[in-house]
Amino acid sequence: MHKRVITSFGFYKCKAAFVGAFALVAIAAYLAYNSLSRPLPPYGAPRSHLILWVQNEQKLKELHPAFRLKVRAVIKDLKTRKLRPRIATAWRSPQSQADAVAAGKSKVQFGFHNITGPNGQKRAWACDIVDDNNARVTNPKFFFPLAKIAESHGLITGIRWGLSESDIRLVELSIEKEDWAGTTTMRTGWDPAHLQPIGITAEQAQKDLIKGAFVKPRDNSK
Numbered sequence: 001m002h003k004r005v006i007t008s009f010g011f012y013k014c015k016a017a018f019v020g021a022f023a024l025v026a027i028a029a030y031l032a033y034n035s036l037s038r039p040l041p042p043y044g045a046p047r048s049h050l051i052l053w054v055q056n057e058q059k060l061k062e063l064h065p066a067f068r069l070k071v072r073a074v075i076k077d078l079k080t081r082k083l084r085p086r087i088a089t090a091w092r093s094p095q096s097q098a099d100a101v102a103a104g105k106s107k108v109q110f111g112f113h114n115i116t117g118p119n120g121q122k123r124a125w126a127c128d129i130v131d132d133n134n135a136r137v138t139n140p141k142f143f144f145p146l147a148k149i150a151e152s153h154g155l156i157t158g159i160r161w162g163l164s165e166s167d168i169r170l171v172e173l174s175i176e177k178e179d180w181a182g183t184t185t186m187r188t189g190w191d192p193a194h195l196q197p198i199g200i201t202a203e204q205a206q207k208d209l210i211k212g213a214f215v216k217p218r219d220n221s222k
């Protein structure tokens with residue numbers, strides 16, 4: 001009898017410790033979430049693991065659910081390669097799209113970043129993923145794996161955009177063979193952080209005509 005009381009007391013102590021630890025994590029997550037109510041600069045310094053997670057979750061909410069699933073899978077795969085992906089930007093308002101065009105970060109007035117739902121809610125079909133450790137630099141050790149993984153999930157990045165045919169071929173060879181050794185000196189496209197679907201246009205995405213979004217029906221490489 002005495003022994004059973006001790007055992008059950010031990011069980012409750014263990015349970016209390018578990019609940020306490022869970023509460024601490026919940027409080028830390030809540031504080032981190034609140035600290036991000038004013039968004040951090042998208043290309044700023046590395047974040048802690050917790051802040052990075054919170055920021056990615058916040059940005060994921062701005063994506064269309066079908067696209068969001070794919071981006072989650074890409075992030076998961078990048079993490080298994082010990083990389084620290086950060087969604088720098090997701091949905092963009094018409095004004096911030098105009099600013100992005102003016103800053104040379106986009107070439108379209110209306111694109112996958114600007115898609116809205118029937119009630120005007122944020123439903124982007126594009127996001128920009130950077131290396132949290134080195135957000136300002138176009139690091140091929142990050143962007144080549146990103147392209148490889150994105151393509152395995154039916155998405156495409158802007159790693160080929162603006163390149164000559166021969167440079168595209170070099171990029172594709174590296175991606176195909178997963179050989180990043182020569183990529184440090186390789187020319188890459190102007191938007192390697194940008195992810196979007198392969199099989200639909202932004203106009204189709206806006207009308208929610210998303211059948212075939214992750215299938216490659218045409219040359220979307222430029």
Ligand SMILES: [Zn+2]
Pocket residue numbers: 113126127128193194195
């Ligand atoms: Zn983008």
